[in-house]
Amino acid sequence: MAGEIVSALKIARVELKKSRKKYSKSSFLMLILVAVLSFSILFFAITSGIKSDSYxxxxxxxxxxxxxxxYSERQPDLVIYKAPGGYQVVxxxxxxxxxxxxELRKIIRDDYEARLYSRYGIEAFPVFVKANFLERDLQSGIQPTLPTNLSSISEIGNKIEKSEIDLPEPEKKNEALRIVKESFESRISLKEKLDYTTPEDFSPQSLLKKMFLAFFFIIPSYFMIQLFSASMLEDKATRRLDVLLSSxxxxxxxxxxxxxPYLVFSVILVLSVSLVLGESPLALVYVFPFILFAFSLQTYIVLISRSYKEMTFLIMVTSFLITAYLFIPAIFSGTVPVSKVSPITNMLVFFESGKFSLEDYLLSTSQFYLLFLVLMFTSVKMMTPEIMHSTAGIGEKILSSLERWIKTPLKCFIASILSIPFVFIxxxxLISVIFTMPFQYSIPVFIMFIAIVEELFKTSIVLAYYHNSKKSILKASFLTATGFFVGEKILALIEIGRTYTELLLAGYLLLPLFLHILTIVIFTFMLKRGYSIAYISAVTVxxxxxxxxxxxxGYGGI
Amino acid sequence: MVEQKESSGIKRAIVIALKDLRMMLRERTFVTVIMLLIFVASFASVLTFGLLIMYNPAYLDIFFEKEIKVGVAGKAPVLESFLNAEHYDSLNDALEDFYSGKVDIVLWLPSEDINGENFIQVFMPKDEITSIQASVFIKKKLIEYQNYLRKLRGIPEEEKLSVFTPDFTPLNVPEGVSMVFKFIYVVLIPLMMITTAVIASGLLIDLITEERETETLIPLLAAAEGSEIITGKMMAAVILPVLLTPLWLFLLMINGVEIANFFAVLSIAYAFSFFMISLSALIVTFFRDRERSQLVFSIVTVGLMPILFIHPFMPAAMITRISAGSEYGIEFSLLHLFGGLLALLISRKLFRL
Structure with a gap:
């Protein structure tokens, strides 16, 4: 073990030397210059404000x-007439x-508020509002129950009552004036204060505005990951990796x-960002698992790609998808429990409340740690010249990586459980995308995609085993189905997973097991006629x- | 003789471009590219959907039909009359009913002051969809309450905006319709334009550095002149957005998005792709290897993107306006195209293998 660590550090040193060679003084200076120029432009653009909807x-x-x-007389969108008490628009x-x-309505409203302020001052603003969000225990997803005993409710109530604004009249006026003034200042603020607002500014709990903040923690690491994958690809293309592997x-x-080296630089970047933005360095704990996952994913892509182009586009697609996966749940924060599936939601909640919830942390990050381990394990299995330099398609290469280790029925069971985080993502x-479709189509389309995804993972495992051995194929199929079922049940143990598995019809005791066995057995019997026919049969069933x-x-309306 | 040499040079450049494009077809890179564009469009719509349900009252009615039960704690008779709410003397009693699910939202105003300032605390459920519906409902009611108090103080009402159709029938325009419209034209279409340009530029960097790093450039130089190889590689990178841009525009049109001034839109999108390809050609000339070139290209792209949105005559603003049917400054689209082509020509001259 100690020997392996020493070897890894030696390789890391060589990697650094290689980079130092590549980034000579002049090119490093040039790079710094480009970065400074680029970020200055970025800063200028952000401070100038977005005006792409001009005219x-x-x-x-x-x-x-x-x-x-x-103003345009030629086919205008609106013809506006001034009328007594307002405007008439055609x-x-x-x-x-x-x-x-x-848009015009908003302009008129803002103009009205501004005029009221200049004419009547604070007298025109009689109402101020502050939102408090209290967690209720949810059962069956919708109906809240009484989870908190009466004394603890009293505690909450008393605490809030004590925090009530109890200021003498002039100070109350000043407080009101400050809120109104802030409301008229349309400055961009990354940090939103939880405070009283006018009713017009009152908005539901959402971390959407703060998501910009999260981007600053993630995006710099992408540059490091990009450097790592480029270096790895170069080593693969120039067969330096083959030399290392022969040692x-x-x-x-x-x-x-x-x-x-790249991982260390990523960590330094995240810590620097937290320093610059004045946020807790604990942000690293939230983003690190994702960074690990992104590193492992790019390693895997480097190994399966046949050319630079293929790698670039695969990395573009996967980077986009995993970033979307990381950020989309955060949009719905505070409204649906599933938003907690993203460490970004939890990081922003931590920034806001200062409270670290171990349960939420483990819930959102364990998937990334697991994905990292699985991808690294599969990548290691692919580190042979036969697979790395093969001109076979991506699908065949992925299958080869599975064939390298799925050699017994028990491994089918393990592979099936390990596939669950991938299936979940x-x-x-798919839920996120299909959810925005018209309801009458979304359910059948969604069910079709579930069948396609789940059968793809299960049948790949069985096919990998089948290529290694034709013996005990039924046993392997049975264990694959059982593994999938067990994986789903583990997911169901988690609060978020419960909602999710119900949605995927996986929550009905042993029925899903029956389904998984049925489809995989059909696949196994049809396999002699070719993978495509067998796969389509399994998906159809x-x-x-x-x-x-x-x-x-009873969803008869679908 | 010179003409014959030139035409065979162009032919060789076309052969090189077609070879690269064929390879992309074989590796199904095109499928990946189209998938990327579809993903960008899909997830952009998820983002809008999120924005809609969080900030737009009108859209919420489609999803929620549940009636919001409100409780008001404290002495606030006027506020209560606006909300048709359950009255509670103390906040504790109200919170008790909140936790038991009897009310969805609690408002606490210890003592209402008709002539002064009223600081209201609102208690809503965390991590429940009800909270979106509740906050939208309460916002509407609090604005009504504010307007009533203003009226009592003799403050004039807001100017009314009456909307009519061309045949003068009154029309009710729901709040927030501009959000969907702006999402399509201000976010999605520029985003598709940028993605296409970035894909094409990234492709050029890969096409060149792969030949360099795998040392296939030397045999290639034996078969064709350096300038022909450069033309061929740039041609392959240019063909990609030339094919992809009308493709995503048609896909949007099939999905019911109206694209006005089709050729002007195409000109701006092409011009931007050409500019980005030129930029990547210069980067790869200077930085030579893939690692540094792609890194510099990414850094430059990150810095450059917001610039596209800050001025009315920048590409993002132009494509937004012109595709939406506003013709202000449409004549500049040709200037953009000319600029893009000029950038290609200059970078072609400066490009070194």
């Missing part, structure tokens, strides 16, 4: 003094004209050694089963 709406009749509106009927009305060093040590992303269950459960 978007064409109006005639009355001039609207706003950058979004332009729309052209297009979506753009309706959007223009919506007595373990493939896992090779990957670890190459990864260490794929299906979660899976879809029909799920759809029938949905209809039986």
């Amino acid at each position: 978007l709406y064409e109006v005639s009749g009355t001039v609207v003094d706003d950058y979004r509106f332009v 729309v052209s009927g297009s979506d753009k004209s309706l959007a223009a009305v919506d 007595p060093v373990n493939p896992s040590t090779v990957i670890a050694g190459k990864m260490i 794929a299906e979660f992303m 899976h879809f029909v089963y799920d759809y029938a269950v949905i209809l039986m459960l």
Whole structure:
């Protein structure tokens, strides 16, 4: 073990030397210059404000003094007339004209508020509001129950009563004035204060505005990950990796050694960002598992790619997807429990409340640690010249990586359990996308995609085993199905997973086990006719089963 | 003789470009690229959906039909009359009912002051969809309450905006419709333009550095002139956005998005891709290897992107306006295209293998 660590550190040193060679003084200076210039432009752009909707709406009749509106007599979106007590607007009927009305309404409202303030001062603002969010225990997803005993409710109530604004009249006026003034200042603030606002500014609990903050923690690490994958690809293309692999060093040590310098720089970057933004360095604890996962994913992609182009595009797609997976749940923070699946939600909650919840942390990050381990394990198995330099397609290469270790029925069982985090991510992303479709299509489309994803993972495991051995294939299939079922049940133990598995119809005792066994046995019997036919058969049966269950459960309107 | 040499040079450049594009087809990179564009569009719509349900009252009615039960604690008779709420003398009693699910939201105003300032605390459920519906409902009611108090103080009402169709029928325009419209034209279409340009530029860097690093450039130089190879590689990178841009525009149109001034939109998108390809050509000339070139390209792209949105004549603002049907400054689209082509020509001259 100690020997492996020493070897990994040696490889890390060589990696650093290689980089030092590449980044000579002049090119390093150039790089710094480009970065400084680029970030200066970025800063300038952010402080200048977004104006890409300038002159978007064409109006005639009355001039609207706003950058979004332009006066035009030729086919205007709106014709505006000044009328007693307000305005009359004739729309052209297009979506753009309706959007223009919506914008105009906001402009009139803001103008009204500003005029009231200048004419009547604080007297025109009689109401201030502050939101408090209290957690209720949820059972069956919707109906709250009484979880807190009466004394603890009293404690909450008394605590809040004590914190009530109890200021003498002049100070109360000053406080009101401050809130109104802040409301009129349209400055961009990354940190939102939880305070009283006017009713117009009152908005539901959301960390959406703070998501910018989270981006600053993640994006710099992407540059490091990009450098790592580029270096790794270069070593693969120039066959330096082959030389390393022919030495007595373990493939896992090779990957670890190459990864260490970039990982260390990523950590330094995250800590620097927290320092610059004045946030807790504990942010690292939240983003580190994701960074690990991103490193392992790019290692895997480098190894399966046949060319630079292929790698670049695969990395683009996967980086986009995993970033979306990381950030999308945070949009719904505070409204649905599933938002806690993202460490970003929990990091922002931590920034806001200062409270660290170990349960939420483990819930959101364990998947990334597990994904990292699985991807690293599979990558290590792929570190042979036959697979790395093979001109076979990506699908075949992924299958080869599975074939390297799925050699017994028991390993089918383990692989099946380990596939659950991947299935979870794929299906979660599908839910997000399909959710925005019209309801009558979304459910059947969603069920179809579930069948496609789940059968893809299960059948790949069985196929990998089948290529290694044709003996005990039924046993292997049975264990694959059972492994999948066990994985789903583990997921169901987690609060978030419970909602999710119910949604995926996996929560009905042993019924899902029956389904998984049925589809995989059909696949196994059909395999002699070719993978495609066998896979389509399994997907079809899976879809029909799920759809029938949905209809039986009474979603007849679908 | 010179003309013949030139035409065979162009032919060789086309052969090189087609070879690279064929390779991309074989590796199904095109499928990956199209998938990327679809993902960008899909997840952008998820983001908008999130924005809609969080900030837009009108859209919430589609999803929620549950009636919000409100409790008011304290002495606030006027506020209570606006909310049709359950009255509680103490906050503790109200919170008790909140936790037992009898009320969804509690408002606490210890003592209402018709002539002064009223600081109201609102208690809503955390991590429940009800809280979105509740906060939207309460916002609406509190604005009504504020307007009432203003009226009592003799403050004039807000100016009314009456909307009519072209045949003068009154029309109710729901709050927040501009959000969906702006998402499509201000976010999605520029995002698709940027993604296409970044893909094409990244491709050029890969096409060049792969030949350099795998040492296939030397045999290639034996078969064709350096300038022909450069033209061929740039041609392959240019063909990609030339094909992809109309493709995503048609996909948007199939999905019901109206694209006005199609050719002007195409000009701006092409111009931006050409500019980015030129930029990547210069980067790869200077930084030589893939690692540094891609890194510098990423850093430059991050810095450059927001610039596209800050001025009315920048590409993002232009494509937004023109695709949405506003013709202000449409004549500049040709200037953009000309600029893009010029950038390609200059970078082609400066490009070194």
